[in-house]
Amino acid sequence: MKVVILAGGFGSRISEQSHLKPKPMIEIGEKPILWHIMKYYSEFGFHEFVICLGYKQYVVKEFFADYFLHTSDVTFDLANNKMEVHNNYAEPWKVTLVDTGLNTMTGGRVKRIQPFVGQEPFMLTYGDGVCNVDLTALLKFHEEHGKIATITTVSLAQMKGVLDIGADHVVRSFREKKEADASLINGGFMVLNPEIFDYLEGDSTVFEQDPLQKLAAQGQLMGYHHDGFWQCMDTQREMKKLEDLWQSGNAPWKIWKN
DSSP: OEEEEEEOSOOGGGHHHHTTSOGGGSEETTEEHHHHHHHHHHHTTOOEEEEEEOTTHHHHHHHHHTHHHHHSEEEEETTTTEEEEESOOOOSOEEEEEEOOSSOOHHHHHHHTHHHHOSSOEEEEETTEEEOOOHHHHHHHHHHHOOSEEEEEEEEOOOSOEEEEOTTOOEEEEEOOOGGGOEEEEOSOEEEOGGGGGGOOSTTOOTTTHHHHHHHHTTOEEEEEOOSOEEEOOSHHHHHHHHHHHHHTOOTTOOOOO
8 A cells, every 4th residue: 555645845834944955854863754754654564655745856856866875874986986885774665756746735736646546545644743653553444434534633732821711801710731622633644545536626725624524524534543642843842852752762653673
């Protein structure tokens, strides 16, 4: 089964980094977060990836074109114009990089990669988030319910203090956030049947709006709840959180050995 990764957006909310590279290429532990996501999927046996590119797409293409240079020790024999790669580890990946347009919306990007997916179910996720969801269980859940789409739902904690304000604008109470204030959101890590393409109009289609709303209205959208670790990387603060987890040696998504 192919894994489609959305990696073409501008990443404007983390512009301190994304003005130089696409957000999925921002590094955690000296490797792009895109690499972390792919390593995670690969541990569950998913080795074929279709990556939707747009903003600064050449950065992603150059990373994979020079993959051994990024991941191995290298000797350059300049006098003889030779290069020797040492202890190179070849990932079991087949990676298709697709230019899905600079300003294309998420649904439009998925629509554009239809020829690379064909008439088969596929996985879809965002190129800026990691988790420790059980992908085997997720796929089993999707196959058993028989609907068109499955999204992984995660709880997003309330970030600020909570107010109770009346119609007269009087603040009746103020309290700090609690775990019970969390809301369920779409955390990515989706499984989709090929019928999903019938819900995607063109480049202006926002996947998270009309397509998912229609699927929900038709009873074709299922939620697989994940109550473990999940973290997106929208801000510098979130990037630092992921980096700190990686450096601690306890990154929850790091399930591979090499």
